Amino acid sequence: MKVQYQPNPQYILSTFILFFIIHSIQVGIGIQGFQRIIFLEAKQDAWISVVLAGLFAHIVVIVMIKTLQLYGPTDIYGIHGEVYGVWIGKIVNSLYILYCLWVFETILINYIEVMQTWVFPNVPTWLFSISILLLVIYGVTGGLRVIVGACFFSVILSLWMLGLIGYPLRFTDYHHLLPVMESSITSILKGTHKMTLTIIGFEILYIVYPFLKEKGKVTKFAHLGIAATNLLYLIIILITICYFSPGQLENTIWPTLSLFKIVKLPFIERTEYVAVSFWLLIILPNLMLYLWAAVRGVRRTFEKKAKGLIWCFSFVIFLGSLFFNTRPKINQFNDLFASMTFYIAFCYPFILYFFALIKKKMTSLKEKEK
């Protein structure tokens, strides 16, 4: 396996599209209910936790880009092979592929649960699972360019939802935010930790990187994408805290969707039904990108053909989604997942950068000795 990877020119993407990739993969299932989880830890200072998590994401992306720049056009699979050697590299790569599939599974089961509680209580899980998976398979077999198109349209087409936020604004009371900084630093940081599940997604940069045209502009668009997400999260958490009273928020599982509950348009009375169904468009690029990342991992590590793999992975995920069908099971799965992702998405880039630096130093020393 080579460290560097130079894709064919027809697969190269304009760099600005990275903004849409990062923004659409970050915004997904977490945004429906992150407010409550953070509020339970940090109370009315939850918004500070959100800001901190956002800043932390920026720092992690800086480190990620530095790591990638050490090797030129490459992805995380190539770096693993280089840093850890062939065999350990393969093991670490497999773990990373598993991680991508794990994220995929989480998004899928959480979305299916939302659909079943809000709109279709009687529709079986397998049906949702199959229909969503077929769409995802369709996208992933189309290749990265199709997926990126889906990202672009998912962001653009869901912009109208922001306009609906104006409705709950009428019922907000800014007194809920006061006094600022009443919670202790530890509880605010705990809240930040709980943001993990909502804010992850930027690690896709590790895999998309070789496909981007102008490497110099990557920093700019990656940070813009994350900043857009952070701004969105900040607006939503501020409105949520002002709209719900504390006791109410602690009992609401999906505050963002509940915000839509009071939106009444002349031609449609219950907008949250539209919002929940429309969410599929927001979820879809997430699912496609993660499946694509997993398939790419296998191709880069084991040099296998992709087509059968997509079906194979989808089947495994389908079986998994049948198993996680009740709230307690899904909650358990999410908790397990959140604690693990925190290390993989937030801590691991630092470790990898450290190892990569040492490796670089050692090779340059060896070359000098020669």
Added chain:
Amino acid sequence: MRKKGCFWYWTFSLLVLSGCAQPKILEEVGLITTYGLDHAENGGILGTMVELKIDPTTPHDVVILETEAFSIRGIRSNANRMTSKRLASGQLRVIVYGEELLKLGSTGIAQTVTNDPSVSDMTYLAIADGTARDILNVKAKHIPDIGIHLFRLIDQNTKEKMMPSATLQEVLHNHYAVGREPILPIIKKEGREGIGFSGAGLFKGSKLVGKISADQSFYLNLIIDKYKGGNKDFVIKSSKLKPRNRRLNKTVASLDSMGSSSHIKLINKEKMEFDIDIKLTGRLLEITSQIDLGNPQNIKLIEKEITKSITKEIEKLITYCQTKESDIFGLGEIYRSSVRHSKLTDEKWYKMFRKAKVNVNLDFSVRRSGLNE
């Protein structure tokens, strides 16, 4: 290629044939527009429902159903046995609670309602003076559908700010907030054939503890809400104004197009002293006294007198709420948000609210006086 097409054909027909959610066809469901909930003797809930049927063959498409059960869902499923159409609560507009039920302290029922995603957060809640069952059973020629009538009545009055706004979201919001109690309008049977808004109920925790009149609820709205439009009569008791009508020993001034804004401040943390600043403006259209409105001096006098009368009413209202330990103004929330680490709980606040001192500063001005001076 042929084989592939065949495969997709089978997959999609499988999906389409087996993948149907339970449909809700309008002709086949009965829409519940109003719930009436009363205390039943065996400790359960006596539910009265107004069902709207879409049925072209019958002249009456409104049915009143009554059942007893221990839960709201139970009421619905029990009622289902008595109807020809499946009941659905997606069009629920109003929930009326019987007075007795709320005195026992069961607003918990509102929580269970929100658990159902098909119920909108904009559903109105109200208290029935007496039982909800009596209100929903009002039969009059001009009310073909009591459910919709009730909804329009509440909706119209709430938007005009004659009634305190009590949607499911607002009531639950205030119920769960520390240092703020919800308030629900009271609906009363008026005469034999009508229903009307007669006041508002005060809560302490989830218990109904007191009532204020419709008149007082105007003053409440001055504090907790913003006015825009709306009119109101004020009684002025002053020797300087001579009433036009000899038999009436007071003067009444009628204001119109009123606008108000209010601001509550905590000015002393230890002594628990609050300032409520209210700004009110309006047009003076009618006054039952022979007074020359062209004279600015007289306008000043009227302003002063009206200010005095409103301030007095507001102070009376606050004192009443304090004796009932029901903080409907949200003073507790102001206290919690301005005092660090107050660790305020509802229990603590009930006692503190009793002792709180509230100063009302009203700034009232007459904008103009209609077409004639």
